[in-house]
Amino acid sequence: MGGAEPPFISSISFAQQPGGRQAPPPAVVVEKIEVQQVSTPVQFTGRVEAIEAVDIRARVTGFLHSVDFNGGQAVKAGETLFEIEPDQLNALVASARAQVARAEATRISAERSLARNRDLFARRTISQAALDEVQAAFDVAAADVQVAQASLTTAELNLSYARITAPISGNIGRATFTTGNLVGSDSGALARIVGLDTVRVAFAVTEGLLVTIRQQEASGSNVDPSMLKLSLRLANGTDYDTPGRIEFIENEIDPQTGTVAARAVFPNPRHILLPGQFVTLYVREKDAPRLPVVPQTAVLQDREGRFVYLLGKSNTVSQRRIDTGARVDNGWAVTIGLSGGEQVVVQGIQRLVEGMTVQPSQGQPVGDGQ
Known part of the structure; x- marks a missing residue:
């Protein structure tokens, strides 16, 4: 498990106010335990690639009569792009x-x-x-x-061929020749069209992970690509809201990098993903188990293991032993000890003892994370 270890509790002392008066109940912050789908994602750095891209070239020699598009605009297959004097x-x-x-x-x-x-x-x-x-x-x-x-x-x-049309639909770049120029088959690309409605994300699978997958397949536990959830995080830290799917994994390991090239396909209807863009790819199970998630700040540890303080009736607290699993954002999944819905103390926890009365205030629940 990643993250900082919970503080180790050895002894707790409490002070009384001058004159022997009992100190008021300590103020604490509590949060409600939420049940979430828990899976440990595998993270990759990926690069966006175009599935369809075409360089527009002239097939006949002649002077350009017109350029019928603006650079950067969307074009449809069959739409006129250039006309050569006929x-x-x-x-x-x-x-x-x-x-x-x-x-x-x-x-x-x-x-x-x-x-x-x-x-x-x-x-x-x-x-x-x-x-x-x-x-x-x-x-x-x-x-x-x-x-x-x-x-x-x-x-x-x-x-x-004097009328040059778009062979595919997509976004077209700038024209490399303007009206009046002589063009021909040796003039190079007149423009480039890139299809953006669906794109690939290229990433590298480590040799160790590939071996693990192959071992699972050899033991009869086949990895079903349809059971994987693929998501992206963009360069500005936001999450891409459309899931993708694994397209293919190469069958040879690159000896220079020790990785295997893989491709995932993502719908891109709003053209947020652009070829050459770097993204973070997360791969996790779709049907991951649902477990209660406890904030990291609520967990303490002693010689017997980890525990939390639960808020009970009359604002009293009690210890609850827990077993933790995978990290989930700023919390831990709990495999034993909690069922969800409990109120746990997340701040002011170091001053507490079993059965103490407290003054609780509500905090924000731990959220889902990557």
Whole structure:
């Protein structure tokens, strides 16, 4: 158990007021024992990562006609981000269409010529060699049509690339090029989109903890990820209010660090978590036992063990022996001796003896902690 040990009580003395008059009952502060879900969390330092992130690049070369977003804004998949001047690409499409029409006309002429020559061959007017030449001319014309159609498809595809859209939904950064700049496939990223609705938290599991988990699994006590409660504490000391889940744990130990990389997934609907941000990850059992929690300041210790003073009827106090378990924030879980609802003395405790009358005032109950 962590934390400071309770004070060791050896002897207590009491003073009387001058003249032999009895001193008034000592003033004490009491708190009501609360029953809480108690589990000892395992703590990790984690770093937030994006699950989806895309660098936006140009597929065709041309001058930027427009930039249709502001840096930092949210964008949806399919939304237009950039437009490249399409005039040259439109011209290439028109040229490709003309080539298709020309090739198709040549193919039709070759097909008619082939039909006539087949009829002549059937009448034995031309030789087989002459027919073969006409057949070859038709085959070339038909192939030229396919080549022209493929060129048209490529030209139309390049024209479609003049309008650059968002492949995923997320938050987009600043544009690295402004309107009027020449961009192309070698220009690098024009902008970057990061999906923030769901993020990962990367953390490292120590080798010792991993061995413990594997031993539990080997003995038949499998660790069910669905039975774990994952929570985060942010850099400003506040708690992130949306729970997460374990996504995966690597199957190899890093020999340099002696740890195993792991990932947890957290919903991030309000975009509080940002990639690169450091957080504290707490992992605990969901169905942890519920136990009474006593404030640390209420616990004393002597040779027989730990005890507290309970407030009873007529404002008298009595000792109660307890066994403590895990630390819970500024208190201890009690496994034996308390059931919850009792009033324990948390201040003025060093002056008390069994059966003493006191003047109690109410303090604040011990709260839940990480």
